[in-house]
Amino acid sequence: MSHDPLVVFTPSGKRGRFPRGTPILTAARQLGVDLDSVCGGRGICSKCQITPAYGEFSKHGVTVAPDALSDWNAVEERYDSKRGLKKGRRLGCQATVQGDVVIDVPPESQVHRQVVRKEASARTLIMDPATHFYLVDVAEPDMHEPTGDLERLSRALREQWGIEEITADLPILARLQPLLRKGKWQVTVALHRDHRGGPAKLLELWPGFSEERLFGLAIDLGSTTIAAHLCDLRNGEVKASAGVMNPQIRFGEDLMSRVSYAMMNPGGDKEMTAAVRDAINDLTASISAEAGIEPRQILEAVFVCNPVMHHLLLGFDPVELGQAPFALVTSSSLSLDGRDLGLTAMNDTAQVYILPCIAGHVGADAAAVALAEQPGQSEDLVLIVDVGTNAEIQLGNTTRVLACSSPTGPAFEGAQISAGQRAAPGAIDRIEIDPVTKEPRFRVIGGDLWSDEDGFDAAIATTGITGICGSGIIEAVAEMRMAGLLDPSGLIGSAEQTGTPRCVPEGRTHSYLIHDASAEGGPRIAVTQGDIRAIQLAKSALYAGARLLMDEMGVDKVDRVVLAGAFGAHISPKHAMVLGMIPDAPLDKVTSAGNAAGTGARIALSSISARAEIERMVREIVKVETAIEPRFQEHFVSANAIPHATAPFPELKSIVTLPDISFNTGSGGDGGSGGRKRRRRVRG
């Protein structure tokens, strides 16, 4: 039909015929090919670099002649001499179509480029940032047509970029005039699109053409730690990562004690809100310094957090989250101005996105895990457990996704454990018990050697051996079970029953002594019967939550298990399964996803499509309420045994043989009644 030359773009495969002389950028735009440009074809930004391919392309049915594109022009010559153009590259806005041609768009010229994530992941991230650059020439003011500078900027964006409408808040309006004049009416603007639609928001502008890098913060606001990734908004790259303690700890170690603090102290919620906002401001400043950027280059932030942290960040009293029915103020995602959250360290126009909450105790952090791990995209049935003070559990595949939270309490974090401590230098984090000698060997955080290796004492000289952390206590209990020191009901045997003097009586029960430095004034680290009970409570809650989701799904087993959370990364899958924390599964199908919530935050920071996606996913996730489900209590009781009273755990049995023992002599003592004790529910 047409004798115009054919232009074929790769890798998209999009093609069309264009009149001779059409710039490649124009052709790309008309075809909807993802070819970047900030200067809009002015030959300034070099973002639209393309690679023409010459010769015979039978696949495309095209033969590309050497003169298929126009010759290099002065703009390209100048750019190449000043900045250097990679061999074979052309500027898409300068090179024009002269004959049939195949044009490759290299990844760095794509706006929606694919980003390889370091984490094991269910999906690849395609960049789709909210904030984009545009170079515009703005009309000078004219007394005959007296419109404001904003109106002329707006018109320029409409005419030069097809952007229908923009809005601008007071802080950027206040610096609009000097910047337009400094740029002699040519400026680079950063516009922020909301994934829900509506006008683009003017966040910042720079005189002339700017190659300023813009950054965003992906913040995982945890009860204990605030972890932030500073990411380049153009390519998603992490420039710096940092974490600080959540200063709210001084108001209460766990979520429930913070809710209590707010209930008992008028204005207590406001104190906690101020504390966490201050900490985020400090973190913003320090992470910027570390990355060598100006904090005002930070134009976006994404938060993921549990519901209590969510409310305290937003300035909402969390009291309703402390009691059934755990009503959130709002479960929807939020798009806010950073300054409304008192985030004064970043740019004063910075935009904040907070992921939606799934339920009153399954928060935006769980939503972020779902975004990172995509249970709904999984062909096999995946159980995702985010282990922290509370456990958020998701179970799903392409048919549907279920979620619940389970009140594990802080035992997994080393709290409520006699020698427990946070995962910090000096803490025992790995332990093995010889099944024959019943002797332990261990490692401490900060040292690489096992305690029975040469040089161990020297290696830990600076840290000492101070206690046992969450992963250490899990391993210890599992090792004790495997070594025959602990029976399925969770009872520690006596020295006589176990054959090791390390089992020492303590009241009417026994403890297993790991390390005793009390003679030198150091700590005595033992696993007590009370510690076992605390771990049993925690793991039973976790297992019962998972089991409840399996009931809802109508299954007896899962195909794979993902342990998420910073803590999840340190749990040994074998020990977790010996303990019966998680349902039976092939050991190689139990993997760690690292800080999946933080990864989800980074994904949402890099892509507004991902924001729309998680909002849709959250609506589709079926929430299962553990607190009102009678079977939860049944599952909890059955899960009290180690690994379990009734579930067969065939996969576990295929790799580990657990001693079939019982230390219950019927002479009283603690008979494993943990499941019937009243537990204090810790939510969030």
Place this chain on the structure above:
Amino acid sequence: MSHDPLVVFTPSGKRGRFPRGTPILTAARQLGVDLDSVCGGRGICSKCQITPAYGEFSKHGVTVAPDALSDWNAVEERYDSKRGLKKGRRLGCQATVQGDVVIDVPPESQVHRQVVRKEASARTLIMDPATHFYLVDVAEPDMHEPTGDLERLSRALREQWGIEEITADLPILARLQPLLRKGKWQVTVALHRDHRGGPAKLLELWPGFSEERLFGLAIDLGSTTIAAHLCDLRNGEVKASAGVMNPQIRFGEDLMSRVSYAMMNPGGDKEMTAAVRDAINDLTASISAEAGIEPRQILEAVFVCNPVMHHLLLGFDPVELGQAPFALVTSSSLSLDGRDLGLTAMNDTAQVYILPCIAGHVGADAAAVALAEQPGQSEDLVLIVDVGTNAEIQLGNTTRVLACSSPTGPAFEGAQISAGQRAAPGAIDRIEIDPVTKEPRFRVIGGDLWSDEDGFDAAIATTGITGICGSGIIEAVAEMRMAGLLDPSGLIGSAEQTGTPRCVPEGRTHSYLIHDASAEGGPRIAVTQGDIRAIQLAKSALYAGARLLMDEMGVDKVDRVVLAGAFGAHISPKHAMVLGMIPDAPLDKVTSAGNAAGTGARIALSSISARAEIERMVREIVKVETAIEPRFQEHFVSANAIPHATAPFPELKSIVTLPDISFNTGSGGDGGSGGRKRRRRVRG
């Protein structure tokens, strides 16, 4: 076609057939009849009161039987016994259709009720407030369907009121939960609609059914005075009015000196912004106290102001407004959160609307005048002059409207006048000069008597005679011209030339002595030749601006003149015309509109349709730039004579005969060169 009864509503005339048993409120809604309801038909709010009419209505072709409506029901009985229902009234949500019926909707049951304005006005105001009340029953939280409180409120508004989408900012979200629970899940909410569309914004809520009155502030932010009207948002009624001095005066008396202050002092603009915001907060508190309301009942504010005040309110450096081409940061209207302007005294969710600016020196105040005076709706050609430090001038009729501003300077406000002062007690504001004796008589502000009347001295004992204000100096100059003390060129005659010893030499010129208390240590109040020159400059600028618009319109005369501005209210039309401040017009066609800008602010506060209207009007108004128009200077020079060098002023001549005199003896002196002096342009 249908045998359903016919329902006819008056005054709208809307009619339709409805099944027996249909509540009148339902019928009204289906027909789009303006019948108010806050409780949505629950029989609580009584806003839907209607008056059924019985008998024969040939006009409507209906005979209404006595049983055309259902009998009083228990809800109506209870309401009547508790609160009293006016005779003949029914509750529209309770009374149901039983036969053909004519229903009158009384004004107080209409949302869009007509409001009678006290001011002479081109239009009637129809209420159409942005903020409305809705009573809703919200679903309680349910752990099986864990949505947030906001989401359930939103759903209730959708289901019970058809409101598709709402948004809520952090301050109201922070108090959402306790209020919903206090109201046992029934709340009255205030929703704010923006006239540009978009979701309604939740501003406030009250437990249960609330009859809280909501208020808005209409603020005329002038360079000298900040005037506020506190209005009831339901019916537009003014509950209190108050004014304070603009504290920015300490940074500069007029606009240009404030712009200079910002230019010369880094951070000076921010100081002035803080000062004016503080003053508005103080005014908010004091006007609330005066009206006996809580400041948090104030949910809206509308601002009108000149461009420099506009920028300083918004926190924009006004430097560009001090020089051609007088570029505004933005000329569009603004809808803002009050807290973004630091307006902390009113409700923390209060919404602010700022009218659009017409041009860089024709501000939102001029737009408000246009809204109040509707030149574009006038069949006859109307000239509207808003007289202040600057004059904003509009000329138009139904064909088109032109606008300009003219740099009159502060002489009309008593500044730059030897004995000038602000219009305050003690100032001479009226003066007459006997054409025969050349003796003056005058009145001062604070006293009702003329200076030659008995008891004058006693009447002014407390104020004294302190100076002469703007309207006083205008009258004085015009009276001097009529009495033959001043020639057309503006020269004051000597005692010999005029025949009165009150014309006293002062250097090479003469002054006319009005009042001399210098012997008693009091002031000596005279009109000097310099005063005449200052008034000539001001009035020439005003006239030239008006004349320029007439040129643009292609006319030599106007049909009527409206003097707006607080000052306009005090100018005597005859004296203004003798002076040649305004073009010749029939004296009875020169009227005062009072503070038309303030009226425009009130209109915009009461009606979002009016907001849409002024935004459309502003786009259609043709801006005429005096500064770049060569004819302005010509007109200015010709207008220097009193009343004018060339214009015939036939209407003026028909009522006043001005002495044909000249005091220019050719012996030097001031020959009326004011027009050729360089004037400092005062903008805004």
